[in-house]
Amino acid sequence: MPKTPAGTLYRGREGQWSWVAHRITGVVIFFFLLVHVLDTSLVRVSPEAYDAVIAAYKNPIMGLGELGLVGAIVFHAFNGLRVIAVDFWKKGPRYHRQMLWGVVGLWALTMLAFSIRHLSVVFGGH
Amino acid sequence: MAVPTVESPRSGRVSPGYSRTRSSRGNFEMGAWLFMRLSGVVLVVMIFVHLWTSLVAGDGISQVDFGFVAGKWASPIWQAWDLVLLWLAMLHGTNGVRTIINDYAEKNSTRMWLKGVLYTATVVIILLGTLVIFTFDPCPVIDGVAHVASYCPTA
Numbered sequence A: 001m002p003k004t005p006a007g008t009l010y011r012g013r014e015g016q017w018s019w020v021a022h023r024i025t026g027v028v029i030f031f032f033l034l035v036h037v038l039d040t041s042l043v044r045v046s047p048e049a050y051d052a053v054i055a056a057y058k059n060p061i062m063g064l065g066e067l068g069l070v071g072a073i074v075f076h077a078f079n080g081l082r083v084i085a086v087d088f089w090k091k092g093p094r095y096h097r098q099m100l101w102g103v104v105g106l107w108a109l110t111m112l113a114f115s116i117r118h119l120s121v122v123f124g125g126h
Numbered sequence B: 001m002a003v004p005t006v007e008s009p010r011s012g013r014v015s016p017g018y019s020r021t022r023s024s025r026g027n028f029e030m031g032a033w034l035f036m037r038l039s040g041v042v043l044v045v046m047i048f049v050h051l052w053t054s055l056v057a058g059d060g061i062s063q064v065d066f067g068f069v070a071g072k073w074a075s076p077i078w079q080a081w082d083l084v085l086l087w088l089a090m091l092h093g094t095n096g097v098r099t100i101i102n103d104y105a106e107k108n109s110t111r112m113w114l115k116g117v118l119y120t121a122t123v124v125i126i127l128l129g130t131l132v133i134f135t136f137d138p139c140p141v142i143d144g145v146a147h148v149a150s151y152c153p154t155a
Helices: A013-044 A047-056 A060-088 A096-123 B028-056 B066-073 B076-104 B108-135
Strands: none
Touching (some): A013 A047, A013 A060, A013 A096, A047 B066, A060 A096, A060 B028, A096 B028, B028 B076, B066 B076, B076 B108
Protein backbone atom coordinates (compact mmCIF):
# COMPACT_ATOMS: atom_id res chain seq x y z
CA MET A 1 0.00 0.00 0.00
CA PRO A 2 1.34 3.44 -0.87
CA LYS A 3 2.09 5.66 2.13
CA THR A 4 0.22 8.63 0.64
CA PRO A 5 -3.18 7.68 -0.74
CA ALA A 6 -4.27 9.49 -3.91
CA GLY A 7 -7.72 10.28 -2.56
CA THR A 8 -8.89 10.63 0.98
CA LEU A 9 -11.65 9.15 3.08
CA TYR A 10 -11.82 12.30 5.19
CA ARG A 11 -14.63 14.68 4.33
CA GLY A 12 -14.00 17.51 6.77
CA ARG A 13 -16.77 19.70 8.21
CA GLU A 14 -18.91 18.86 11.25
CA GLY A 15 -18.76 15.09 10.88
CA GLN A 16 -14.98 14.74 10.76
CA TRP A 17 -14.11 17.48 13.24
CA SER A 18 -16.56 16.23 15.87
CA TRP A 19 -14.94 12.79 15.41
CA VAL A 20 -11.47 14.32 15.94
CA ALA A 21 -12.68 16.18 19.05
CA HIS A 22 -14.29 12.98 20.37
CA ARG A 23 -10.96 11.11 20.04
CA ILE A 24 -8.88 13.84 21.66
CA THR A 25 -11.27 14.34 24.59
CA GLY A 26 -11.51 10.55 25.00
CA VAL A 27 -7.74 10.14 25.30
CA VAL A 28 -7.46 13.08 27.72
CA ILE A 29 -10.21 11.63 29.93
CA PHE A 30 -8.61 8.15 29.85
CA PHE A 31 -5.23 9.43 31.05
CA PHE A 32 -6.88 11.45 33.81
CA LEU A 33 -8.82 8.33 34.83
CA LEU A 34 -5.55 6.42 35.34
CA VAL A 35 -4.19 9.23 37.52
CA HIS A 36 -7.50 9.59 39.36
CA VAL A 37 -7.59 5.92 40.41
CA LEU A 38 -3.96 6.22 41.59
CA ASP A 39 -4.62 9.38 43.64
CA THR A 40 -7.75 7.85 45.18
CA SER A 41 -5.75 4.73 46.06
CA LEU A 42 -3.74 6.85 48.50
CA VAL A 43 -6.66 6.46 50.96
CA ARG A 44 -5.13 3.00 51.58
CA VAL A 45 -1.69 4.50 52.30
CA SER A 46 -2.75 7.05 54.90
CA PRO A 47 -5.28 9.87 55.38
CA GLU A 48 -2.38 12.35 55.38
CA ALA A 49 -0.99 11.09 52.06
CA TYR A 50 -4.42 11.35 50.44
CA ASP A 51 -5.11 14.83 51.82
CA ALA A 52 -1.68 16.09 50.73
CA VAL A 53 -2.18 14.99 47.12
CA ILE A 54 -5.81 16.15 46.96
CA ALA A 55 -4.66 19.56 48.23
CA ALA A 56 -2.83 19.90 44.90
CA TYR A 57 -6.20 19.67 43.10
CA LYS A 58 -7.41 22.74 45.01
CA ASN A 59 -4.86 25.30 43.81
CA PRO A 60 -5.95 27.78 41.09
CA ILE A 61 -3.85 26.30 38.27
CA MET A 62 -5.25 22.81 38.90
CA GLY A 63 -8.69 24.44 39.22
CA LEU A 64 -8.38 25.64 35.62
CA GLY A 65 -7.20 22.15 34.66
CA GLU A 66 -10.35 20.69 36.23
CA LEU A 67 -12.41 23.12 34.18
CA GLY A 68 -10.70 21.78 31.05
CA LEU A 69 -11.22 18.20 32.17
CA VAL A 70 -14.92 18.73 32.87
CA GLY A 71 -15.20 20.52 29.50
CA ALA A 72 -13.69 17.45 27.80
CA ILE A 73 -16.01 15.08 29.71
CA VAL A 74 -19.15 17.12 28.96
CA PHE A 75 -18.31 17.32 25.24
CA HIS A 76 -17.47 13.60 25.05
CA ALA A 77 -20.73 12.77 26.89
CA PHE A 78 -23.05 14.92 24.75
CA ASN A 79 -21.31 14.06 21.49
CA GLY A 80 -21.35 10.38 22.48
CA LEU A 81 -25.14 10.56 22.81
CA ARG A 82 -25.17 12.20 19.36
CA VAL A 83 -23.11 9.31 17.93
CA ILE A 84 -25.64 6.87 19.42
CA ALA A 85 -28.48 8.87 17.83
CA VAL A 86 -26.71 8.79 14.46
CA ASP A 87 -26.25 5.00 14.77
CA PHE A 88 -29.65 3.99 16.11
CA TRP A 89 -32.15 6.73 15.19
CA LYS A 90 -33.59 6.40 11.70
CA LYS A 91 -33.18 10.12 10.97
CA GLY A 92 -29.90 10.40 12.90
CA PRO A 93 -27.54 10.54 9.91
CA ARG A 94 -29.68 13.22 8.22
CA TYR A 95 -29.65 15.49 11.28
CA HIS A 96 -26.10 14.82 12.52
CA ARG A 97 -25.00 18.42 11.77
CA GLN A 98 -27.94 19.98 13.59
CA MET A 99 -27.33 17.61 16.48
CA LEU A 100 -23.69 18.70 16.67
CA TRP A 101 -24.76 22.33 17.05
CA GLY A 102 -27.15 21.13 19.75
CA VAL A 103 -24.21 19.41 21.46
CA VAL A 104 -22.08 22.57 21.23
CA GLY A 105 -24.93 24.74 22.56
CA LEU A 106 -25.68 22.44 25.50
CA TRP A 107 -21.94 22.17 26.19
CA ALA A 108 -21.60 25.97 26.33
CA LEU A 109 -24.57 26.31 28.71
CA THR A 110 -23.33 23.51 30.97
CA MET A 111 -19.80 24.91 31.04
CA LEU A 112 -21.01 28.44 31.76
CA ALA A 113 -22.92 27.19 34.81
CA PHE A 114 -20.10 24.91 35.94
CA SER A 115 -17.44 27.62 35.48
CA ILE A 116 -19.34 30.03 37.74
CA ARG A 117 -19.69 27.34 40.40
CA HIS A 118 -16.20 25.85 40.20
CA LEU A 119 -14.20 29.06 39.79
CA SER A 120 -15.99 30.69 42.72
CA VAL A 121 -14.94 27.70 44.85
CA VAL A 122 -11.37 27.66 43.55
CA PHE A 123 -10.71 31.42 43.56
CA GLY A 124 -13.24 32.63 46.13
CA GLY A 125 -12.05 30.45 49.00
CA HIS A 126 -15.65 29.08 48.80
CA MET B 1 -9.89 19.51 -9.50
CA ALA B 2 -11.67 16.18 -9.71
CA VAL B 3 -13.06 14.90 -6.43
CA PRO B 4 -11.89 11.31 -5.85
CA THR B 5 -14.79 8.95 -5.34
CA VAL B 6 -14.85 6.45 -2.52
CA GLU B 7 -17.02 3.39 -3.01
CA SER B 8 -19.72 2.73 -0.43
CA PRO B 9 -18.58 0.06 2.06
CA ARG B 10 -21.59 -2.07 1.07
CA SER B 11 -20.94 -1.89 -2.67
CA GLY B 12 -18.75 -4.99 -2.63
CA ARG B 13 -16.18 -3.10 -4.70
CA VAL B 14 -14.00 -1.96 -1.81
CA SER B 15 -10.30 -2.32 -2.53
CA PRO B 16 -8.80 -5.22 -0.52
CA GLY B 17 -6.61 -2.76 1.39
CA TYR B 18 -9.67 -1.35 3.09
CA SER B 19 -11.30 -4.69 3.86
CA ARG B 20 -12.09 -5.08 7.53
CA THR B 21 -13.20 -8.69 7.62
CA ARG B 22 -11.06 -11.10 9.58
CA SER B 23 -12.93 -14.36 9.72
CA SER B 24 -11.15 -15.44 12.92
CA ARG B 25 -12.25 -12.32 14.80
CA GLY B 26 -15.84 -13.54 15.06
CA ASN B 27 -18.25 -11.04 16.53
CA PHE B 28 -15.73 -9.45 18.92
CA GLU B 29 -15.57 -6.12 17.09
CA MET B 30 -19.35 -5.84 16.92
CA GLY B 31 -19.58 -6.66 20.61
CA ALA B 32 -16.99 -3.96 21.35
CA TRP B 33 -18.91 -1.46 19.18
CA LEU B 34 -22.16 -2.23 21.01
CA PHE B 35 -20.42 -2.11 24.42
CA MET B 36 -19.17 1.43 23.70
CA ARG B 37 -22.74 2.62 23.10
CA LEU B 38 -24.36 0.77 26.02
CA SER B 39 -21.63 1.64 28.55
CA GLY B 40 -21.55 5.20 27.14
CA VAL B 41 -25.18 5.88 28.08
CA VAL B 42 -24.65 4.51 31.60
CA LEU B 43 -21.37 6.43 32.00
CA VAL B 44 -22.96 9.77 31.05
CA VAL B 45 -25.44 9.42 33.94
CA MET B 46 -22.97 7.95 36.46
CA ILE B 47 -20.15 10.41 35.76
CA PHE B 48 -22.45 13.43 35.84
CA VAL B 49 -23.67 12.33 39.30
CA HIS B 50 -20.03 11.70 40.33
CA LEU B 51 -19.03 15.23 39.22
CA TRP B 52 -22.08 16.76 40.86
CA THR B 53 -21.41 15.18 44.28
CA SER B 54 -17.70 16.06 44.35
CA LEU B 55 -17.40 19.36 42.42
CA VAL B 56 -20.80 21.10 42.53
CA ALA B 57 -22.82 20.07 45.60
CA GLY B 58 -21.77 21.10 49.11
CA ASP B 59 -18.51 23.06 49.12
CA GLY B 60 -17.31 21.82 45.73
CA ILE B 61 -13.75 20.59 45.42
CA SER B 62 -12.68 22.28 48.67
CA GLN B 63 -14.70 19.67 50.63
CA VAL B 64 -12.81 16.70 49.17
CA ASP B 65 -10.49 15.04 51.68
CA PHE B 66 -10.09 11.67 53.45
CA GLY B 67 -13.19 12.31 55.58
CA PHE B 68 -15.24 13.03 52.43
CA VAL B 69 -14.23 9.66 50.96
CA ALA B 70 -14.92 7.92 54.28
CA GLY B 71 -18.37 9.53 54.42
CA LYS B 72 -19.19 8.42 50.90
CA TRP B 73 -17.92 4.86 51.22
CA ALA B 74 -19.77 4.40 54.53
CA SER B 75 -22.72 3.73 52.19
CA PRO B 76 -22.73 0.48 50.20
CA ILE B 77 -24.59 2.33 47.44
CA TRP B 78 -21.67 4.72 46.81
CA GLN B 79 -19.22 1.82 47.07
CA ALA B 80 -21.15 -0.05 44.38
CA TRP B 81 -21.52 3.18 42.35
CA ASP B 82 -17.77 3.79 42.33
CA LEU B 83 -17.01 0.12 41.63
CA VAL B 84 -19.29 0.03 38.58
CA LEU B 85 -17.96 3.42 37.46
CA LEU B 86 -14.35 2.17 37.73
CA TRP B 87 -14.98 -0.97 35.66
CA LEU B 88 -17.18 0.63 33.01
CA ALA B 89 -14.98 3.71 32.56
CA MET B 90 -11.77 1.67 32.38
CA LEU B 91 -13.20 -0.84 29.87
CA HIS B 92 -14.79 1.95 27.77
CA GLY B 93 -11.54 3.95 27.81
CA THR B 94 -9.35 0.93 27.10
CA ASN B 95 -11.46 -0.05 24.10
CA GLY B 96 -11.33 3.53 22.83
CA VAL B 97 -7.53 3.70 23.08
CA ARG B 98 -7.29 0.19 21.53
CA THR B 99 -9.23 1.52 18.52
CA ILE B 100 -6.92 4.52 18.24
CA ILE B 101 -3.81 2.31 18.41
CA ASN B 102 -5.25 0.05 15.69
CA ASP B 103 -5.94 3.13 13.54
CA TYR B 104 -2.58 4.87 13.77
CA ALA B 105 0.13 2.28 14.57
CA GLU B 106 0.96 0.76 11.20
CA LYS B 107 3.62 -1.78 12.17
CA ASN B 108 2.41 -5.06 13.67
CA SER B 109 5.09 -4.95 16.36
CA THR B 110 4.26 -1.34 17.33
CA ARG B 111 0.57 -2.20 17.66
CA MET B 112 1.38 -5.27 19.73
CA TRP B 113 3.65 -3.36 22.11
CA LEU B 114 1.30 -0.41 22.57
CA LYS B 115 -1.64 -2.70 23.24
CA GLY B 116 0.47 -4.76 25.64
CA VAL B 117 1.24 -1.62 27.66
CA LEU B 118 -2.42 -0.55 27.47
CA TYR B 119 -3.82 -3.88 28.69
CA THR B 120 -1.23 -4.09 31.47
CA ALA B 121 -2.21 -0.62 32.70
CA THR B 122 -5.90 -1.52 32.48
CA VAL B 123 -5.56 -4.71 34.52
CA VAL B 124 -3.37 -3.01 37.17
CA ILE B 125 -5.68 0.01 37.54
CA ILE B 126 -8.92 -2.03 37.67
CA LEU B 127 -7.49 -4.47 40.24
CA LEU B 128 -5.97 -1.66 42.34
CA GLY B 129 -9.18 0.39 42.33
CA THR B 130 -11.33 -2.63 43.17
CA LEU B 131 -9.02 -3.62 46.01
CA VAL B 132 -9.06 -0.06 47.41
CA ILE B 133 -12.88 0.09 47.43
CA PHE B 134 -13.21 -3.31 49.15
CA THR B 135 -10.42 -2.85 51.72
CA PHE B 136 -11.01 0.81 52.62
CA ASP B 137 -10.72 1.52 56.35
CA PRO B 138 -12.16 4.86 57.53
CA CYS B 139 -10.27 4.64 60.84
CA PRO B 140 -6.87 3.14 60.04
CA VAL B 141 -4.21 2.53 62.66
CA ILE B 142 -0.84 3.33 61.07
CA ASP B 143 2.36 2.42 62.96
CA GLY B 144 0.30 2.09 66.13
CA VAL B 145 -1.24 5.56 65.73
CA ALA B 146 -5.03 5.60 65.34
CA HIS B 147 -6.55 8.06 62.86
CA VAL B 148 -8.41 10.82 64.72
CA ALA B 149 -11.82 11.78 63.30
CA SER B 150 -15.28 12.49 64.68
CA TYR B 151 -16.56 9.21 63.21
CA CYS B 152 -13.73 7.09 64.67
CA PRO B 153 -13.83 5.41 68.11
CA THR B 154 -11.37 6.98 70.55
CA ALA B 155 -8.75 4.65 71.96
